[in-house]
Amino acid sequence: MTATATQTFTVIGLTLDVDSTELLIAAVLPGPVADQIELLATSEDDFTRWAEEFDAPDPDSAAALAYEHCRSWGDEF
Template identity: 80%
Template structure:
C-alpha cells in the first residue's frame, strides 16, 4: 500500500483562552492560506480566532495535528 502524499492544509478554528490547549475546528482548507485569512475584528469572550498550516496526507490528519499542536504548545512555553 502506498502512503498518501502530504499536502498543506490550513486549519481554522477557535482556541480556548482559559489554557490555550482546547481547539474547536471550524474548517480545514486545502493549501497554505493561513496568511490570507482575515480574522473578524469582533471579539470573543472566551476564545481566540486561530489559523495555522500543517503538512498532512488528509484533512482529518491535518486536524489531528492541529489538536496535538495546541495541546503541546502550552507545555513548550
C-alpha cells in the same frame, strides 16, 4: 508499501483562552492559505480566533495535527 502523499491544509478555529490547549475547529481548507485569512477582531470572551497550516495526507490528519499542536503549545505556559 506506498508512501502517502502529503499536502498543505489550513486549519481554522478557536482556541480556549484559559490555557490555549483546547481547539474548536471551524474548517480545514486545502492549500497554504493561512496568510490570506483575515482573522477578525475577536468579540468572544473566552476564545481567540486561530489559523495555522499543516502538512498531512488528508483533512482529518491535518485536524489531528492541529489538536496536538494546540495541546503541546498550551503546555508551555
